[in-house]
Amino acid sequence: MKSICADLVLQRLVPATGAALNRQLYDCLRGAILDGSLPPSSALPASRDLARETGMSRNTVLHAYEQLRAEGYVHSRVGSGTFVAETTPESQLATGRGAAAAPARAAPVRLARRAQALVDDASAAARQWGAFMPGVPDVTQFPHRAFGRIVARLWRDPAPELLTYSHGGGHPALREAVAEHLRVARAVRCDADQVLITEGVHQAIDLSLRMLADPSDTVWVEEPGYWGFHKLLQMGAWRVRPLRVEAEGDGPGAGWPRGGSAPRLIFVTPSHQYPLGSVMSLARRRELLDFARQSGSWIVEDDYDSEFRFAGRPIPSMQGLEDDSPVIYIGTFSKTLFPGLRVGYMVLPRALAAHFRTAHADLYREGHAITQVALAELIGQGHYAAHIRRMRVLYARRRALLAGLIGEHLGPDHLHPQASNAGLHLVLRLPEDRDDVAIMEAAQARGVLSRPLSRYYRRGDGRRGLLLGYACVEEANIEPAFRVLLDCIRP
Template identity: 80%
Template structure:
């Protein structure tokens, strides 16, 4: 089998009139070194091997290698072979040379209007770990020893179906394990045939929009709400109406849009509203279910961190309140295990399960069967439930520590009144007129990560505040990071005064 270097030479080697073969080979290799195709310090093939692969004599290759070394493009190590130089001599010659206008100029790239809007308001943070990044679990606590043993067993003799494309909604063992877990932990009414495995919540949202909503049709989304919903909605060109998050004492339907066509989809986070943290009352859940049935709408219930409730009775999922509810239940392992796993799931009403499975296989070419099989074993062996129990204790301790610091240094009024004793973040309220975006930027410059609450609003009337994630912060780091944030708040207050 030819080496990659041999393939490169055979593609680029062009006969040069009057030039010896060794010179042609030298020129070919030199150009590949200069344009980075053969990177610095990379090992060139043995002369005998390259000669055989490209159909030249070994002496021809030896002469080309010798010329490269003589001119500083390569060097040899006894017993190891010939390597590309770390710095080509041409780089020294061109140092300080101004870039020509032709090289610097580039043709403008035409992006769609949807892409331009997405990029102008990009929200995904380049840094995803540290105090106080919201929505990130403590990935250092993942039961990696159990998981690695399971993976090692699967990789010893993997079945072919674990290594090819999947079809049918994901690995059957994981779909069964998820269905059993949800029935017990979240009172979800489902079986394995209703489970569709996804790459995460974003793919689930995109899939639902593609399957159920035509362009310019209407969907309702919580205001404020998860920025990821809005990004996918922008790209799918649907009409968005805000479902205002109000306190429950205002009664069912207080924040619903009035008038207009009924929505095709209604996106909600009823068990722990994102980002404010409130819990949707039972009366409002039933009212929303009745409305959806009457209007022919579907509810998308994102149950993103419902496992982490630190006080009070567990709150069952909306999906399980009545048989065959018009609810698409969405969950993920990103919060309970680690985000890089990229495994989420949908619990689909029976009428939607088969069409969604077929479309998912055609659109996204399912895979990750080894990962899914390992995750199923982790659940079946009890390690997943044990991990959640441990993390509840750990996160409750960290939440109490951060809440105590806020109360001590700022006052209890700085904790958002809608926050429930659950989740992976707290909302720090700020006085009206505060620039939460500038404060978040100043904190990040000092190594403390947070998100401005106002960024979760799509329309006017945004509350000001900061989302403070505590799950991924070691206890001994919470107070020092909070004091950095406190200085940013004080600096912002003094400038405003």
């Protein structure tokens, strides 16, 4: 089998130039070193191997290697081989002459209008760990030893079906484990045939939109609401109407869009509203369910961090309030285990399940079967439930510490009144004349992360505040990071 270097030589060599073959080989290798195709410290094949792979004589290869060595492009170590030099003669000359001329500016790239708007106002942060990044669990506490033992055993002799494309909405073992967990922990009414495994919540939202909403259909989304909803909706041609969360207490139907066509999809986070933290009342849930049945709409219930409730009775899912409810229930292991796992799930009404499984396989090409089986075993062996119990205690302690600091240094009015005793973040309220984006940027420049509340509103008059995640911050680091944030908040 040819080496990568031999493939490179055979592609670049131009025998018709009339130059000696050893000179052609020298020019080819020198060019590859200069343009980075053969990076510093990379090993060149043994002269005998390269000669055999390229059909040249060994003397030809030796002459080319010797010339490269003499000029400082490569060096040899007895018994080890020939290696590309760390610095080339050209780089040393350029240092002496001054910097090389700047490359010509590339022509501007034309993106689709929606794509350009997405890029210009991107929400995904470059840093995803540290005080006070919202929505990120403490990944250092993941039971990696138990999970590693399971994965290692599965990889020792994996069944062929675990290594090819999958079909059917996820591995049956994980679908059964998810269904059992949700029936007990979240009062979800489902069996394994209704569960579809996704690569996170964003894929579940995307699939729901593609399957149930045509262009120009109306979609309701909470205001303020999860930025992931907004970004995916931004890339489509749907008519988006705001469902105002803060108007719930004003009576039946308060805050609902008026007029226009009935929505095809209604996106909500009823058990722990994102980002404000309120809990949708039972009356409001039933009202929304009745409306969905009458209008032919589907509710998408995002139960993103419902496992982490630190006081009071657990809030059951909206999906479980009725048999065969018009609700697509979605969740993720990103908040309970670690985001890099990229495993989420949907619980679909029976009428939709088979259609969604077929479309999911065609659109996204299922895989990661070994990871799914390992996760199913982690759940089945009790490690998952034990991990959640430990993290509830840990996160409750960190939440209390951060809330206490806000109350002590800024006053209780700065803690958002709708914040329930649950989740992975708090909302720090700011006066309406303060620029929460500028405060976020100032704190980020000093190493403290947050998200501005105003960015979660689609309209321009959103409230001001900061989302402060406490889950991924050790207790010893909470107060020092909060003092940095205070310096940025106080005029």
